[in-house]
Amino acid sequence: MKPNKLSLAVAFALSSTLSFAAIAEEANQVDSLDTITVVGEKTNKDLKHTTTAVTVIDADQFENGQNKKLNDIVTLAPNVVAEGFGSVTIRGISGTGASTGQYAYLTGSRSRIATIVDGVTQRWTGYGYSPSGLWDAKSVEVLRGPQSTSQGTNAIGGALVSTTNDPTYEYEAAVRAGLENYENGNFKNNLAVMFNTPLIENELALRVAVDGTKGEGWLNYTQETDQLDVGPDVNDSKNLNLRAKLLWEPSAIPGLSAKLTYNYHKYEGEFLTWVNDSDDGYGSQTLELKASSQNGNTRLQDTDIHTIALDVNYDFSNGISNLTHFDYQLNHITFYQYPLNKTELDNKLYTYELDNRVSFAVPDSDWSGMTGIYFSHEKNDFDIDNNVNGWTSYASLADSQVIALYGETTYAMSQRWNLIGGARLENNSVDRDMVYAPKGTAYNLAQNDDETVFLPKVGMTYDLTDSTTVGGNVRRGYNAGGAGLKMSTDEYYSYDKETVIAYELTAKTQFGNRATLSSNLFYNDYDGYQAQSDSKITNVDSSHTYGLELEGTFWATNDLMLRGSAGLLDSKVDANSNTTGDELPYAPHANLSVGFTQYIGESFSFGADTKYVSEYYSDLDNDSDYTAGDYVTADARLSYTWGDFTIDGYIKNLANADVILLKSSSPERASVGQTRTYGLNVTYKM
Numbered sequence: 181m182k183p184n185k186l187s188l189a190v191a192f193a194l195s196s197t198l199s200f201a202a203i204a205e206e207a208n209q210v211d212s213l214d215t216i217t218v219v220g221e222k223t224n225k226d227l228k229h230t231t232t233a234v235t236v237i238d239a240d241q242f243e244n245g246q247n248k249k250l251n252d253i254v255t256l257a258p259n260v261v262a263e264g265f266g267s268v269t270i271r272g273i274s275g276t277g278a279s280t281g282q283y284a285y286l287t288g289s290r291s292r293i294a295t296i297v298d299g300v301t302q303r304w305t306g307y308g309y310s311p312s313g314l315w316d317a318k319s320v321e322v323l324r325g326p327q328s329t330s331q332g333t334n335a336i337g338g339a340l341v342s343t344t345n346d347p348t349y350e351y352e353a354a355v356r357a358g359l360e361n362y363e364n365g366n367f368k369n370n371l372a373v374m375f376n377t378p379l380i381e382n383e384l385a386l387r388v389a390v391d392g393t394k395g396e397g398w399l400n401y402t403q404e405t406d407q408l409d410v411g412p413d414v415n416d417s418k419n420l421n422l423r424a425k426l427l428w429e430p431s432a433i434p435g436l437s438a439k440l441t442y443n444y445h446k447y448e449g450e451f452l453t454w455v456n457d458s459d460d461g462y463g464s465q466t467l468e469l470k471a472s473s474q475n476g477n478t479r480l481q482d483t484d485i486h487t488i489a490l491d492v493n494y495d496f497s498n499g500i501s502n503l504t505h506f507d508y509q510l511n512h513i514t515f516y517q518y519p520l521n522k523t524e525l526d527n528k529l530y531t532y533e534l535d536n537r538v539s540f541a542v543p544d545s546d547w548s549g550m551t552g553i554y555f556s557h558e559k560n561d562f563d564i565d566n567n568v569n570g571w572t573s574y575a576s577l578a579d580s581q582v583i584a585l586y587g588e589t590t591y592a593m594s595q596r597w598n599l600i601g602g603a604r605l606e607n608n609s610v611d612r613d614m615v616y617a618p619k620g621t622a623y624n625l626a627q628n629d630d631e632t633v634f635l636p637k638v639g640m641t642y643d644l645t646d647s648t649t650v651g652g653n654v655r656r657g658y659n660a661g662g663a664g665l666k667m668s669t670d671e672y673y674s675y676d677k678e679t680v681i682a683y684e685l686t687a688k689t690q691f692g693n694r695a696t697l698s699s700n701l702f703y704n705d706y707d708g709y710q711a712q713s714d715s716k717i718t719n720v721d722s723s724h725t726y727g728l729e730l731e732g733t734f735w736a737t738n739d740l741m742l743r744g745s746a747g748l749l750d751s752k753v754d755a756n757s758n759t760t761g762d763e764l765p766y767a768p769h770a771n772l773s774v775g776f777t778q779y780i781g782e783s784f785s786f787g788a789d790t791k792y793v794s795e796y797y798s799d800l801d802n803d804s805d806y807t808a809g810d811y812v813t814a815d816a817r818l819s820y821t822w823g824d825f826t827i828d829g830y831i832k833n834l835a836n837a838d839v840i841l842l843k844s845s846s847p848e849r850a851s852v853g854q855t856r857t858y859g860l861n862v863t864y865k866m
Contacts, residue, residue, distance in 0.1 A: 220296070220321040220341035221330045222537060223550055223588055228688045231600060231639040231653040233324040233700040233729060235260075235745075242314045244828035245358055245861040246817055248370070248393070250295065250312040250320060250342055256773050257322040258729035259747030261793050261809070263766055264453065264841035264851025266308025267293065270324050271704065272725050272751045272767030273337030277304070278675075278710035278717045279664075282523070285562055287664030287675075287717050288578065288612060288627070289710075294327065294335040297342045298441060300489050300507045303529055303558075304334070309483045309513050310445040313421045315356075315372045316389035318343045324729070325702060326657025326682050329604045329637040332554065332584055336657040336680060345376075346439065347385035347427040351866075352376035358828075358861035360395075363836060366415065368395030370861075387425045394418040397450050398855045401478075404470030407519045414469070414478050414518065417449030435495040445485040451515075452479055453841075454849050462850040463838045471520045475847035479523075481515040499542035505535040527562035549589030549602075556582045574665075578612035578627075588637065600639035600653065607632045608660045616665055625672050627663040633677070647692075652685040659710065666716045675717045678708045697732040711765070711800045713758075715846075720800070722754040723764060739779040747771045759800050766842070768796040768809050786818040788834075798842040806843040813837050813853070824865050832857040 216227040216236050227236060235257035247253040251268050254260050259271045267275035275293035277284065284304075291304035297312050314320075320342050327335040356372040372391035379386055396415045401408060408414070422444040429437045456475045457466040470476030489507035496502075509531040517523035537552035558580040565573045588602030612627040639653030657680040665672055685701040702725075709720040731745035751764040775789035795810035797803070817830040832854060833839070839853025 218321060219343060220323045220327070220339055221588070222552070223330075223590075224539070225590075228649040228690070229590075229598060229641050229651075231641060231651040231684065231686055232327070233684065233686065233698075233702070235322040235324075235731060237320040237322070239318055242317070242320070244817060244819060244826075244830065245356060245370070245372075245863075246815065246828070246830040246832065246859060248313055248315070248391075250297075250314060250340060251308070253314065253320060254322045254340055255791065256745065256775075256789065257324070257747075258731050258745040258773075259324060259727060259749055259771060260322060261766075261768060261771055262841055262853065266311060266451070267291075267304075268340075269766040270322075270338035271702070271727065271747075272749055272764050274766045275337060277659075279712050282525075282564065283664075283712065283715070285525075285527070285564060285576065286574070286667070288610070288662040289664075289717065290659055290662070291334045292337040292659060294331045294339040295342075296331070296339060297443075298344055298489065299491060299505050299535070300441075300443075300487055300509070301331075301334070301533065303509060303511050303531060309451065309481055309511075310419070310447045310485050312342060313391060314342075315391035315421065316345050316354075316374045316387075316423070318345050324700075325684060325704070326655060326680055328635045328657040329586060329588065329602045329655055332582060332586075332604065332606055333608060333658055333660050336659040336678065344389070344423065344425075345387065347387035347425050348376055349378045349382050349385050350376070351378070352387075353866040354863060356391075356861055356863040358859060360857055360859045362398035362857055363855040364398060364400050366396035366398065368393050368397065370394075383429055383431055385427045387427075389423045390421065392418065392420040398465070398857065399450070399453060399455070400464060400466040402466060402468045404468060404472060404476065407469035407471070407476075411469070411518055412480060413449075414480065415450050417447070417451065419448070420444070420446040435497055437491075437493045437495075439491045441487075441489040441491070443485070443487040443489075445483070447481060447483045449480055450478070451481050453851050453853075454478065455852050456847075456849045458848060458850070461838070462840055462843075462852055465838075465852050465855055467849075469519055473847065474520060475849045477517050477520055479515045479517050481513065483514070484510075484512045486510045499545070500538065500540045503535075503537050503539070505533070505537075507531075507533045509533075523564065523566050525562065525564050527560070529561075530559040532557045546592040547589060548592075549587065551587035551589075552585075554582065554584040554586065554606075556580075574614060574616040576612060576614040578610060580611075581607075581609045583607045596643040598641045598651075600637070600641070602637040602655075604635040605632070606635065606658075610660070610662070612663070614665070616670070623670065623672070625663070625665060627674070629661065629663075631660065631677065633658050633679075648687070648689040650685070650687045652683075654684075655682050656680070657682060661708075661710075662717070664717055666714075668715055671716070673716060675710060676708050676719050678706065678710045678719065680707070681705045691734075693735070695732060695734040698730070700729040702727060702729075709764070713800050720753055720756045720759070722756070723752060724754060725749060725751040725764065725767065741777045741779075742774075743776070744774040745772070753800075759802070762800065762802040763797055765797050765800055768794040770794040783821045784819070786816075788814060788816045790814045798844070803845070806845060808840045808842050808850070811837050811839045811853070813839060826863045826865070828859075828861045828863070830859045832859070 265280045277289040279289035295302040323339040327339040353375040370393040374389040376387040426440045511529040513527040533556045539550040541548040560578040563575045584606035586604035609630040614625045637655035641651035661677040663674040727749040751767040772792045777787035798806040814834040836856035
């Protein structure tokens, strides 16, 4: 997709807005679709009055178990594509941050896309070691573009916000059992259980959800000599997710609600999707284990994550409420590399977060919004050893702290015009000590950074009609800088923060009770974009991205629902020493998605989704040998409900397409997508 085609698409979207509004006004004689509320910006706004590009995915789209992880479902949104380190890219911005794997540990690199589950920000440590699941989830929101005003650092690219079901005052229970079969003949089984019970009528309730998988994965393995015969079971994995919520709404204190949540995640075994079958164009999805080359390694992990969170909300009954959120997380991640250079990692990450937010929407007032104060403290302790002739070992202890004041308010200037203003004042400090010992020679490295940033946002919405709203905003995004070590030269270096000024126009239209259409135009101007080049993080002086996004749904009949999305993107390095004129990595020019669901009576349905991702570069240098993407995948599904039982069947990657997510030159290998998968789930709800 060339830039001039993107410009034509932008012009088309602008010229179409008024015609969409006229059509919607005629269709609006029919009852409207349900109102969708967006919680990801912490303001609980109606979707049509949100100036940020947001895709809201409700439980109907993932409760069949076809997609079990958060990152599996969000790629249905425009300009959101999978990448090779357990994360996604949004508008060409990698969620993993500037570095991945061991380089993320060496550099202190941060995530660029925040993942938030029930108000708790998930920690990123170079790979998605324990991805967030979807069992008993209520909705998922995909917020595209910088969310730094509401979420702070680590959200310069966007945010994924998942909300799970809270306890209710009714008895509920569900059990799901399932099986997946892969092209290589392997199987994985899954089991999930949920129960909800009131403990005190209309006052105290408990909800517990547990799910897990176990088995051998879809990746193929061969051996150079005897690595499979004498080594561990490299394609075996198992994981467990447990969530318990206790809700207390005391009748003696009207307006008070307190919720205590405990989460536990356990993941063991295979987690990488690296392959080295370059002679086959990475088309056999095979990793040959070998002791003669670094590209013949895999890694096996053992991860435990504990989280406890407390949410206390008090509604003052006059449109003003106060929410206090506190959480504590312990991430313990270990892995070892096999068979060559038996790298071992032991990482403990402790995090405390406190967020107090006052929301206001006083009746008969033109003002609404929220303001809050945020504090977090993170302690990151890790040791890495490469046990080959004492080649390299390093240990690091880092304390990071964030303090922020933030807020956003909306002023209704008239019945149709709304003015939006927001800001975040944030202080980031890092105190990090690292001991690096190549071949037994120790180097002591220290990082002490302290920085305060101001992140403003201003926007406006206008109701063209009762069913069409247009708007726009300008906002600033931010990701902190850091310091790192280049192992090949024993060089200690620092890198600066990256910032972005984002400009966005949006239009949202509802065509009666039949259809919805959302469109977004955006331009992002980056200063100091962080990128990994030659095994270190550098800052790109100036770069930009711009594009168009369309997504919509259409009920063609009362029983047939159609959906589609399109994301067009262009990126360019405007000024940098070696890469001026190049594209940013992980920035495909186009991704398209279409799908349908056909309902037959009250019990049966079937559907399919198709997704296309265009070609993109895996590196900042735009080396043509390391392009990825350029694939089409299709999924199919069917569902049958009989009383309290539901049977779901599905096929993922129906045509068994080759999916290359990224390519690496050192060592030479690629990260690939899942092969054709057959799945069956049976769910019983009580």
